[in-house]
Amino acid sequence: MVIPSAVFVCVLSPFNLAWADDSNEATLDEVQVHSTVLKDYLVTTEVITAEKIKEMGATNLAEAIKMVPGLNIVTGDKKARLARIRGAATDQTKVYIDGMPAFPLSGIASNSASNLENIPADNIEKIEIIKGPGPVQYGTDYKGGIILITTKSGKGPGQFNLNLSGGSHSSFDNYITYSGSDSKASYYATAGKKQGNRELNNTEFDTEFFNGKIKWNLNKDTDLTLSGYYMNTDREISNGVDQITGQETSATTNKWSGDTWVDGKSDVKNWKYKNFKQTNIALQLDQKTSDKFKYNVKLYHITDGNDLWVLNGNNAANHINTPTHPTWYSSTWTSKGNGIEFTGDLQTDRNNTMTFGTKYNKIDWDSDDILNVTNSGTDKRIGYYFQDSLRLGDKTELTLGVRHDKVTQSFLRAKDVDDSVTDPVFNITHKLDKQNTLRLSAGKSHIFATAKQAENNVTKGYAIPDPEKAKNYELGWKHDFDEKSSLDVAVFNNKITDRIDRIPKTDPWININKTDIHGVELQYNRSFTNRLKGFVNYTYLDSKDTDTKGVETRSTDLPHNTVNYGLTYTVDKFQASVLGHYLGNILTPDETYKKLDSYHTVDLNFNYQQNKNIEYYLHVNNIFDTNYWETYECPGDGINFMAGVTVKM
Template identity: 25%
Template sequence: MNFFTRRCGLALLLLTQAVDAETDADLDNGPVQLSPIVVTATRTEQAADETLASVTVISREELELRQSTTVAEALNGMVGLQFSNNGGLGKTTSLFMRGTNSDHVLVLIDGVKVGSGTTGAAAFEHIPVDQIDHIEVVRGPRASLYGSEAIGGVIQIFTRSGKDGSRKSASISGGAHDYFGASASLSERFDKTWINLSANYERTAGINSCQGSLFGGCFTNEPDRDGYKSKSGSFRIGHQLTDDLEFGFNTLHTEGETDFDGSFTNETDFVQQVTGGSIAWDVTTNWRLTTRAGLSKDENENHLNGVFASRFDTKRNSRSVQSDYQLNEAQLITLGYDYLDDRITSSTAYAETSRRNEGGFGQYQLTAGRWSLQASARHDSNEQFGNHETGGGALGYFADNGVTTTVSYGTAYKAPSFNELYFPGFGNASLNPEESKTAELGISGNFQGIDWSSNFYQTTVDDLIAFDMATYAPANISEAKIKGVELQAITLIAGWNINTQFTFLDAKNEDGGPNHDNMLPRRARQSLRVDGDRRSGKWEYGGTLQARSNAYDDLANNDRIGGFVTVDLRGSYQLTPQFLLQGKVNNLLDKTYSTAANYNQDGANLMFTLRWQDNN
C-alpha cells in the first residue's frame, strides 16, 4: 500500500470516528455525510473539508433524492451559481459562477476539458444526469492549475465507474409535455478490474421556448412547442495492473436534436462526446506519476425549418503528465505539463481553424499543526496570444473550536474564442486574453449542530471582451468588478435535513463608458436556495425553494428580468427492497418567470419515476 492510499485512509478513519459520536436517532432521521474525497481543487486527493477552496460535492444519491433531470436543476441556486436557460429542457443553458461570464468556468468530464471552441462555453443542457456518479464544484480561480477558462471556478463531472462493486439499476420516467425517459446502468468489479456500462434516452414535446418579436429575444414569433430528444451511453473500465500501476479508460457519447425559436436557425442536431484514458504509477511509496489523454467533441448542425443552415464542430485533444511527490507527511509537491489542441470544422470559413496551448505548472501543499498552505504557479504558451503566467495561494487555520479560516488570492485568464477571434466579418485576431484577480476570505464551523460556512470575495476582470460599436468587432474594452458574499447552513431539525444557501452578488460594469456602474447581464443581486428532506419508514419527502431578485438582460440595464420565487415538492416510496416509486411537482405555485429575457420557463408540471436497483 502506497502513501497516497494511506493518506486517504487516515482521513476517512478520522471522519468515521467523528461520525461515531452521532446518535442513532440522527442516523435514523437522515444520512450523516462523510466529507468526500475530492481531486478538482488541487488536482490531488483531499477530504473536501480539508481543502482551502470553497467546494461542493453532489453525489449520485443526492441527484436521485432531488430527482434532478438536468445538471442546471441540480446546481442552480447553490452558493455562487446562477444559471440562465433559453426555454426549457435541451435549450441553451449558461452558468454564471460568482458573477463571471458564462465562458469563465472550466468544465471537465472525467478529467477531460469540454466545451465549444467557437462559443467558448460548455453545453450543460446536453450532459445526461443519469450517467453521472458525482459532481465537484470548486468556486474561485484555478487557472494556476488548469490554465484558461477557470476565472469563476471549475466544475468536474464524474461518470459512473463500477469501482464500488456490483450494482445494477434501471429507471423509467414520464411527465408533463409528453416527457418520457429511460435509463439503465450495470457496474461490476472482478478482483482487480471494474467496469460500468450505462445508457439513457429522453424526449419531450417541450414548451414554447420564446415569446419573441422582430426586435428582441429570439427575433421572431413562433408560438409552437419546441421539443427535445437525446440518447446517450457511457463506458468506463479500470484495471489494477500491479500493486503500483493502474489503468483507466472512459467514454461518454450523447446525441440528439433540439427545436427552438429563431429567425436564422430553429433546429439543431448535436453530438457531444468525451473520451479519456489514464495511467497512474506509484513509482515509490511517496511518488506518483499520472499520465492522461483525452478527446472531446462538440458537433452542431443547424437548420431553419428543416433546411440546412450551418455546421460548427469542435475537437479538443488534450494530454497531461503529473508528478506528485510527498516530501513527508506534511508536504506535497506537484509538477505537471498540459497540452491542448483545439480544432474547428465549419460551414463558415474561419481565418484560423486550430490553436495549440502548452502549459507547465507547479504546486506546493503544506500542513503544519493547525495551519495549512497551498501555493501554485503556471506558465502557458499559446499559439495565438503568446505567453501567460498565473498564480495562486491560500492559507488556512483550523482552530481547536472547529472554526476554519482561510484567505486566498489568485490570478486567472480566459483565452478568446474562435468566434471572437476569427468569425468572418466579426472577429478580431488581435484580441488579448481576459485577465482577473480574486481575493477571498472564508470562515466555516459548527454551532450547536449547524454546519455553517461564509465566503467573502472580490474579483476584478480586466480586458473583458465586448462588442465595440465603433469598429463593429469585439475588443478588449471592458472591465468588471465583482463582490460577493456566500452563506450556507446545514442542519437537522425534527428529522428534516435542511440545507440553506444564500448569495449576495454585486457584479458591476467598470468600463468608464455609458454603462459604467451597471449590473452585468443576467446576474441577480440576491439568490436563495433551501432544500429540505425527511425520511419516515419507507417514505422520503422534501422540497426545494428558490428565490432570485431581478436582473437585466443587457449591458444598458434597460431589459429587466423580474425576480421570482419557485417551490418544488418531491416524494418517494420504497415499494420493495429493489423498487422505488418517485414523484415530483415542479413550480408548484405555477409562477410565470424567466432567467433570460423573452425566454419562457415551465409552469407547474408533474413527473413520476420508477427505479429498480440490485446491489448483489
C-alpha cells in the same frame, strides 16, 4: 442505444471484471462520500453526493447544481443551460468528468454546445464545485469555477438497472445500466434515450446517450481507467417571446442567413440542431511509485459536430428558395482533438508536498454554411504548473502555485495568433479551534480570445482582443456548531481588466476597460433529527462595468440576491423533499425590458422504496405555477412533473 450497452456487457463478461473494495468509493446501492480531497484546496467548495442528487430529483447536471450558493443556471446562446459562478461569463466555468474535460471547446470556439442539460445525473457519484482561486492543475483560464464530476463504479456481481419515466410536455427519460466488480476491476455503463417538448413553441428534443467506465486494479499501486461518453441529439430552440404582446420574436439583423429584408427587417426564427453529436474517450493511468511519489497520465480524444438550421421567414412567406436566399439556412460545425496531461505529487517531508505537471491539447475545427462560406482552424494550448503545499504547524496550511499557459491559433483566412500568460495562486487556512476555520485565497486568472472571436475580428480588419485578466480574492469562515449543524461564510472580489465582450452584438469583439465583481455567500446546514434535515443559503452579488471614460454601469443578467432552501424528510421506505429558489433584481441588456421581476419557485420530490429491487419516484417542479422570465424574451416553465420507476434485475 441499447445495443452499445449490450456489446459493452458482452465484452466485459468473459473477464469477470471487478475492483477491490475501497473505503473512499461509493456503491451503487447506497452512495456515501466518506472523504474528499477538496478540503485540501483551501477555497470555497461544494460537494453534491448521489444522495443529494436523488433528494433534489435532478435528472441532469444543470438541475443538480442549481441550489449552490454563488452559482446561477442561466439560459445562454441557443437556449443552452449554462452556469455562471460568481458573476463570471458562462464560458468561464470548466466541467470535468472523471478528470477529462466535458466541453473542451468552451473558451476555444463557442459555449452554445456546452449545455449542462446534456450531462445525465443517473451515474454521477458526486459533484465537486470549486469557487475562487483554485488549484493550478486545472488551469487559471477561468474566473467562474470548476465543476468536477466523478461517475459511479460498480461493486459486486454484475447487475442490470432499468429506469422508466415519463411526465408533462410529452417527456420521457428511459435508460439501462450494467455494473459490477470483483478483485481486479470495476465497470459501469449506461445507455438511454429521452424526449420532450416544453411549453414554448419549437422546443422538441430527442436525445440518445451512452457513457461508461472500466477501472482495472493492475496491482496495489497502479490503476488503469478507460472511460467514454457519447451523445446524439436533435434539439429545437424555442423562439423568443415579447412580454407585452405575447407574440414570438425573431432576429432582425441576420443578413448572413440570406433572408430577404422586408420593411428594413429580416424574419429569422425556428432554430434547431440536427445531428448534434459529442464524443469523449479517455485513458488514465494512476501509479504510486513509492511512499513519497505518485503520478497520473491522461490521454483523451474528443469530437463535436452539429448542423444548425434556421427558418428565413420572409423567404418562406414569399416562396423564395435560391442559393443566395434560402428558405432554410444551415451551418455545419465539426471538430476533433486530442489531449495529454501529466500530474505528479512529490512529498518532500511529512509537512510538504509538491505538485507539478503539464497539459497539451490540440483541436482542429471546420465550419461551413449553405451560402458556401467556409472557415477552419486549429487551436493548440500547452500549460505548465507547479504547486507547493505546506503544513505550518497543526493549525495552518499554505499552498502556493504558479502556472504558465500558451495558446497558438491558426486560421484559413487570417494570420496566426500566439499569446502566453503566467498566473500565481495563493491559499491559506488557519484552524482557530475545533469549531472555527478561517481561509484566505488570492490569485490571477486569464481568458484568451477564442479562435472564433479572433478570426471574426481579423477577417473584418479589426484587432484581436487582448487577454482578459483578473485578480481574484476570497476570505472565508467555517463554523461547526456541533455535529448536526454548520455555517459557512465567504466574501469574494474579482477585479477584471480588458473583459472580452461584444456590444452591440453586430460589432467586433472588444475589451471592456474594467469590471468589478464582489459578493457574499452564506450557507447553513442542519440535521434536525435522524429523519429531518435541511439547508438554506444566500448570495449577494454586485457587478459593475467601467468604460475608458470612467462611466460605470451595472452588469446585466445577474441577480443581486439569491436564496435557496430545502428540507428532506425520511421515514422507513419513504422520502420527501421540498426545495425553494428565489432570484431578485436582474437587469437585462434590452432597452425595452430593462429589468426582470423577482421570482420564487418551489419544487417537490417523492421517493418510495418498495423493496431492495423496486423504487418509485415523483418530481413536481414549480408547484405554485409561478410566472417568471428567465431572460427578457424567455418565459420560465410552468408547473411540470416527472414520474418513474427504477428496477434492479
